[in-house]
Amino acid sequence: MAVTWLKTPSDQLVPALDSYWLWIHVSTAIFCGAVFYLGAVATLLYLFRDSYENKLATGGNPGSFARSVLERLPAAATLDKFAYRVNAAVFPLWTFTIIAGAIWAGDAWGRYWGWDAKEVWSFITWVGYAAYLHARATAGWKGRKAAYIALIAFGCFLFNYYGVNIFVSSKHSYAGV
Numbered sequence: 001m002a003v004t005w006l007k008t009p010s011d012q013l014v015p016a017l018d019s020y021w022l023w024i025h026v027s028t029a030i031f032c033g034a035v036f037y038l039g040a041v042a043t044l045l046y047l048f049r050d051s052y053e054n055k056l057a058t059g060g061n062p063g064s065f066a067r068s069v070l071e072r073l074p075a076a077a078t079l080d081k082f083a084y085r086v087n088a089a090v091f092p093l094w095t096f097t098i099i100a101g102a103i104w105a106g107d108a109w110g111r112y113w114g115w116d117a118k119e120v121w122s123f124i125t126w127v128g129y130a131a132y133l134h135a136r137a138t139a140g141w142k143g144r145k146a147a148y149i150a151l152i153a154f155g156c157f158l159f160n161y162y163g164v165n166i167f168v169s170s171k172h173s174y175a176g177v
Contacts, residue, residue: 130154
């Protein structure tokens with residue numbers, strides 16, 4: 001997908017991008033994205049393993065594929081805990097990414113927040129993960145309910161990363177994709 005549809009020829013940097021904040025903000029955002037992917041994979045594996053364990057507990061007989069793959073995974077509770085820890089660890093970095101972007105916008109454009117689509121969806125992603133962490137920490141949500149919130153937050157991240165870049169024209173549309 002990256003080399004077929006999203007590839008565009010490179011050009012000189014727009015003056016607003018010619019800043020040391022480019023390296024700070026963008027590299028942190030990319031790292032956060034990788035860790036969000038890790039958390040989402042752990043969440044999906046948790047949901048599969050949890051269904052598998054529930055089927056075994058009720059006397060069901062999972063298929064041979066499910067048995068051979070899901071037996072090798074850690075317990076559902078372990079996967080749930082891992083997904084929570086991964087998302088909790090990266091959340092402060094995502095917060096820093098948004099703050100660094102605001103500081104850079106203040107330097108480059110003379111305003112910290114402009115309701116640009118990328119800014120808005122970055123904040124929506126932040127709210128989604130904040131809701132997930134809040135539900136886990138204060139309401140004691142574990143398991144499936146929390147996993148669904150985490151996947152919704154990850155969906156917001158995916159739209160921010162891909163959807164905004166492809167479908168929305170904004171100040172963050174530098175590549176001409």
